[in-house]
Amino acid sequence: xxxxxxxxxxFVVAHAPGGLAQESVPPENEEAALYTPITQRxxxxxxxxxxxxxNEDGSxxxxxxxxxxxxxxxxxxxxxxxxxxxxxxxxLATMAFLSGGHLxxxxxxxxxxxxxxxxxxxxxxxxxxxxxxxxxxxxxAFSVLLLAEAYGMTGRSDIREKLDRAVEFTYKxxxxxxxxxxxxxxxxxxxxxxVCQVVALREARNIGIRVPKETIDKALEYVMQSAVTYGEDxxxxxxxxxxxxxxxxxxxxxxxxxxxLFQAGLYTNQDVDQFARARKLRRAPDINDCLSYLRxxxxxxxxxxxxxxFYYYGNYYAMQALYTRGGREWREWYAMVRDDLLQGAKRxxxxxxxxxxxxxxxxxxxxxxxxxxxxxxxPTHYLPIFQR
Numbered sequence: 066x067x068x069x070x071x072x073x074x075x076f077v078v079a080h081a082p083g084g085l086a087q088e089s090v091p092p093e094n095e096e097a098a099l100y101t102p103i104t105q106r107x108x109x110x111x112x113x114x115x116x117x118x119x120n121e122d123g124s125x126x127x128x129x130x131x132x133x134x135x136x137x138x139x140x141x142x143x144x145x146x147x148x149x150x151x152x153x154x155x156x157l158a159t160m161a162f163l164s165g166g167h168l169x170x171x172x173x174x175x176x177x178x179x180x181x182x183x184x185x186x187x188x189x190x191x192x193x194x195x196x197x198x199x200x201x202x203x204x205x206a207f208s209v210l211l212l213a214e215a216y217g218m219t220g221r222s223d224i225r226e227k228l229d230r231a232v233e234f235t236y237k238x239x240x241x242x243x244x245x246x247x248x249x250x251x252x253x254x255x256x257x258x259x260v261c262q263v264v265a266l267r268e269a270r271n272i273g274i275r276v277p278k279e280t281i282d283k284a285l286e287y288v289m290q291s292a293v294t295y296g297e298d299x300x301x302x303x304x305x306x307x308x309x310x311x312x313x314x315x316x317x318x319x320x321x322x323x324x325x326l327f328q329a330g331l332y333t334n335q336d337v338d339q340f341a342r343a344r345k346l347r348r349a350p351d352i353n354d355c356l357s358y359l360r361x362x363x364x365x366x367x368x369x370x371x372x373x374x375f376y377y378y379g380n381y382y383a384m385q386a387l388y389t390r391g392g393r394e395w396r397e398w399y400a401m402v403r404d405d406l407l408q409g410a411k412r413x414x415x416x417x418x419x420x421x422x423x424x425x426x427x428x429x430x431x432x433x434x435x436x437x438x439x440x441x442x443x444p445t446h447y448l449p450i451f452q453r
Contacts, residue, residue, distance in 0.1 A: 099399050100444040107410055110421030111438035112165055114413065115158050116177050117420060118431060123180030124150035125158045125431045129198050131247055132257075135375065137427035140199060147429070152188055152197040153204025154432050155181055156211035161438035163214055166447040182215055182224070189227040193234030194249065201247045202238070206261035209235060210450070213268040217449040232269045235262055236280040242306065243287030255305050256291055259284060260321035260328075260382060267328040268450050281329050285340060288325045291318075292350035300354030316362040317379030323355045324382045327389040356394065359383055367405060374425040377436045384440050388451060399443065406437050 119125055128148040130139035139148070159181040162174050169179035185208050188197045195208040209231045216224040239245060244254025245262045263284050270276040290306040293299055293314055301314035302322030331337050334352055341349035363383075370376040380402050387398040406423070413420045423433040443451050 095396055096444055099396060099403065100442075103407065104403055104441055107407055107421050108165060108438050108441045110410075110412070110419050111423075111434050111441070112162060112167070112174065113418060114420035114422045115161060115431070115434060115438070116174060119158075119177055119180070120150060122150065123182075123184035124152070124155045124197075125181075125435075127151035127154040127429060127431055128427075129200055131201060131203075135373070137374070142199070149198045150184070151204070151431075152185060152195060152200050153207045154435065155184055156204070156207040157435040157439070158431060159185070159211055160207075160214060160448065161435045161442075163211075163218060164439050164442040164445065164448045164451075166445065168218060169215070182211075185211060186223065186227055189231055191230075193227075193230035193232070195231050202245055202249060202258055203247070203261055205231070205235070206245075206258070206265045209265035210261075210268055213265060213272055213274070214449050217268070217272040218447075228269065228274060232266065232274050232276060235266060236277055239280055239283065243283035243285075244306075253305070254287065256288065256302055256318045256321050256325075257304070257378075259287060260325045263288075263325045264328050264385070264450070271449070282340075282344065284325065285329050285331070286344055286346060288322050289337075289341060289346055289348055289350060291322065292348050294348050294350060294354075298358070300351065300356070300358035302350070302355075315375075315379070316359060316366045317375055317382065319355060319358050319362075320379050320383035320386055322350070323352070323359070323386040324389075326350070326352070326355075327386055332389070356390070359386075363401070371405070371409065372425055374428040374433065377423070377425055377433050380440060381436045384443060385450070388443060403441060406441060410437075 115125070126145070126147040126149060128137065128139040128144060129151055130137055159178060162178045167174040167178055169175060169182050185195065189195050195205045209228070212224055212228040212231060215221070216228055234249070238249035239262070240250060240252060240254055242254050244259040245251070246254045246258055263281065266276045266280065287306060288302070291303045293301040293303065298314055300319065302319045303312050303314050304318055305312055326337065331340055337349050337352065366376055366379060384399070384402065387395045409423060410421050411424065413422065422430045423437045424430045425433040439448070442448075446452050
């Protein structure tokens with residue numbers, strides 16, 4: 066409650082007509098102020114907890130499987146009580162450290178980050194597929210994104226060589242519809258897996274890796290064909306393209322769809338309409354409708370999925386979309402999610418100090434804590450994907 070009141074007070078002061086804060090605090094300073102001392106302590110505690118959970122080979126464990134409706138089904142092979150070394154979760158955990166400005170082999174977490182990167186690099190196959198213990202395309206995309214972020218921050222040639230291969234594997238495994246699915250070259254596709262690939266490809270392209278423009282354009286076509294452009298759910302995005310039986314929309318899918326538009330360079334409705342006309346598409350989502358849908362469904366997601374991985378995965382992408390949007394909308398969104406995360410944090414005592422973790426149904430602590438740490442540290446701007 067105190068956190069909520071503090072956030073409300075900050076909002077009132079910042080937006081009071083003629084108020085001192087409104088006139089004297091530049092937007093960039095307002096954004097920096099979002100990363101409060103308690104937020105910093107929570108993020109640092111999350112990194113301490115993650116460091117304590119790392120395996121000797123540099124990985125983190127999690128259950129390897131795939132989503133089934135709103136549950137999660139581990140794949141049917143022998144996994145220990147905490148799962149197996151999970152390359153996708155390892156990549157997200159490593160990005161949590163990069164988000165705090167911790168580079169491989171430098172500083173207090175240098176060995177943690179270095180070992181994790183080595184684990185990912187060891188699991189890049191000759192054809193470029195990044196997989197371990199039969200992990201799938203979600204994990205491949207998170208790993209490509211990690212390597213792109215790490216290469217952008219370090220310039221290491223060994224990362225570049227394997228990143229080139231992994232990026233080529235990604236765009237060559239895109240299907241005819243323009244999307245991706247759990248396994249490479251699948252005939253069907255879905256929004257959630259597609260956005261993971263697009264974000265990874267966009268970041269790779271930003272640091273100079275070749276990504277064919279047609280790959281991004283085809284992905285955009287797929288995403289825009291999944292948009293809901295009328296009715297009470299206008300602004301939402303569907304799990305798969307229109308006309309697929311048993312389809313659905315959701316907060317997380319809409320965050321993913323909007324992030325895909327922004328990552329592909331469509332920042333305004335004019336950009337969206339121009340692309341739709343050029344590609345002769347039947348549907349063109351309205352960005353303002355998408356933002357309205359996210360705002361209108363957030364409270365329901367928080368109420369029904371606060372302890373579910375849907376909340377964390379959905380907000381991981383909503384945070385990216387709103388960050389790209391910028392301005393007051395971004396600052397208010399970050400403050401709202403930040404306060405919810407701080408309220409949901411759990412604390413434990415570690416030798417190096419107080420550790421902090423989050424836990425969600427079906428996926429355990431490491432995945433959830435890594436995403437929470439990434440989201441909380443967005444205002445630090447260390448991670449290239451969160452630099453404007």
